Structure formats: C-alpha cells, structure tokens
Amino acid sequence: MKAFGAAFVSAFLLVAGSATAQVVDLSTIKCGEFVKSDKETIGYIVMWLDGYYKEKDDPPIIDFTKFQKDAARLGKYCGDNPEIGLITASDKILQKSGDNSD
Template sequence: MTLPAAAFALLAAATIATAPTPVAAQKLDLSTITCKDFFEGSKDRLDFVIAWMLGYYTGEDDPPVLDFDKLKDRAGKLGAYCAANPTLGLITAADKVME
C-alpha cells in the first residue's frame, strides 16, 4: 500500500471509530415508505436518500461522477411525481422518474 493510500485508510478508520453514535435507527426500508411519508421526513435524510437513489439508478457502466445538476433535476421530478401521488410507494415512484 502506498503512503497516500495508507494515510487515507488510517484517516477513514479514525473518522469511523470516533464518529458519534446516532440514537435513531440506522436502517431505512425504502420499500415500506410512501411518497408522503418520505417528503414529510427530515431534509437531511431526504437529501441523503435521493443522492443514494441517484447512485442506485445509475448504470454500472456510467462513469463514477456525482452530477449535482442531475441530482437536483431527479429530486425535482421525484418531488413532483410524489406530490401528485402521495400514497404511492417511494420506490415505485422512483422507478418512474429516476431511470
């Protein structure tokens, strides 16, 4: 392992080891959440999940690039679709607009 890689690994391990332990549950089953429930949740969680969804719906052969314009566009489309269909499951809605 090269020195920069070793330093990065050490820094990552130290960051994880010293991170505060959150009180809330650490699992979120997106298949059980409706659009309404999701968008009524915390903004931090909403942002994190939408960023995760962008990665989930990105093709395996696509470059490893986080496109913030695309993220904003897909979040807007998901929000509009969910506003029109609040009782729809979040994953069902995401399947319609994220791909």
C-alpha cells in the first residue's frame, strides 16, 4: 500500500508540475476561450469549478456521472455563448445550491 501511495504522489507531482507553471484567472476567461482550450486545461478548470461549487458541508466524494453531466452542460452553454464570462456561465450552470437541472 505504501508503494501505491508513493507511486500516486509521484505521478501527481509529475502532472501537477506542468500545471504549476501557469496561473489562470478564471474571472477573465470568456466561454469562447474556455471551449477552445486544450483537453488537459479544460479538465483542470472543470475539476476546480466542481470543487468550488460544492457546499461547505457536502461529503468529500466525486460523483463522476454528475461531474461529466455538469461538464457537458457547461461546455454546451459556453459553446452557445462564447462572449459570456466563464464564471458567469458557471454560476448559471453549476449553482451553489438548489437544483442544477435547468
């Protein structure tokens, strides 16, 4: 188990190393820029947004089905509205509370 943990940490650090060289201010990104980003960047941003829009008392779980559904909804909304800010779109699609089924 320790070997697995060490391998996981090593793999994470290798992947995170490339991400740490870049700072992204999500408040300045338009939907059009977001949908044109490379797959890795989109993945990092969507994962961050998923955590950001969780409630404080939500359990520490990742629901991959919901995550993929929300990511697809955000991608479609951003594709249809390229001039809207990413955070504005995220506020609409990934609401902090209530039902996200609009």
